[in-house]
Amino acid sequence: MLLTTIESVPGKKIVKHLGLVQGSTVRSKHIGRDMMAGLKNIFGGELKGYTELLQESREEAIQRMSLQAESIGANAILNIRFSTSSITQGAAELYTYGTAVELEDNRV
């Protein structure tokens, strides 16, 4: 699965346009991480636990999107965008979407 944020893949032709695919995940932080973050709030600086948590969740959203694209027979997703929204206190939704396409296979 080829993932990209631009609208075309250089050197390859799009043979089929398969529409929008999307993946999302809602995550909440756990209490231990939250306490550490509360402490960090006094000193300032990077919250490594949150950075990792968000990164993992985003990868999962990408994974779900790729699965959906695979199931409709795409081999690439173009024009990918991310978006984040906090739903309630302490939970965030990570959402990613893109255009699933089928690329020609003969040229690399």
Next chain:
Amino acid sequence: MFDLIVFLVLLTTGYIFGQWLERSHYRSIRKREEDLRSIPVIASKRLPDELCPCHTRMVVGNVVISIDFFKKFLASLRYLIGGRVSSYESLIDRARREAILRMKQQAKLAGANYVFNVKMETSSISKGRRETIGSVEVLAYGTAIIPANN
């Protein structure tokens, strides 16, 4: 009285550690920006023809940075008179530059020489209640262009 002492202790620790962390963070940002200057980050969507043939790959960088107690206090004073909240400005500036650096680092590992169509996304992790954690997440993502002969 006791509350006041706790408040002052928090304020001074926030000031000392916050300033120290910010200064060392800026130092490391400047150093890494110097190292990664060879990979230009471009916001345009279209690839110039002379870059092809090439491979593409999505690269992502994110960071969560928290405000310190002293700056939070400064910002709350700001709310009384309005104007630029410079204590938050430096926080967001640090987060943005760090996210771009992490993205570029990934691009460098992949052997890329350009990153195209870079998008940024900023979100506050927790908002609302007064006692919550004031932190900001920045995500930078783009398409790394890897020359085909690699």
